Amino acid sequence: MDTKNVIAAISLSAAVIILYGLFFAPSPQELNQIQEEKNQIIQSSEAPSLEVDEKITEISRNDALTENQRVVFENESIKGSISLKGSTIDDLTFKKYTETLNGTDQVILLNPREAQNGYFVETGWAT
DSSP, rough: HHHHHHHHEEEEEEHHHHHHHHHEEEHHHHHHHHHHHEEEEEEESSOOOOOOOOOOOBBBBHHHHHHHHHHHHHSSSEEEEEEEETEEEEEEEEEEEESSTTTEEEEEEBOTTTBBOOEEEHHHHHO
């Protein structure tokens, strides 16, 4: 009994698809014409470009850090600050690690974008 129902369902589904293709589906010429119209619209419309030339003059790290107001944070392992202009985390130094094995210079992970080797973290709508 189930096989008769399955065969009937498949037959009706095939009939619906075939009849739709015969009476309602657009012809290949109409599809080509619609596609050509879309291509002409795309080619004729000039989308604005998002080219932004951001010129950054490099200044010293200390000058870049004093340029904007900042929120300072510090604990036993790290010290740094967050720029209040753009909520950019661009000052982070590791206290317990040095650049060389017996050196005294601490590892600086983040630098302001205006400084040489600027590397920073932005969050929110700015990115």
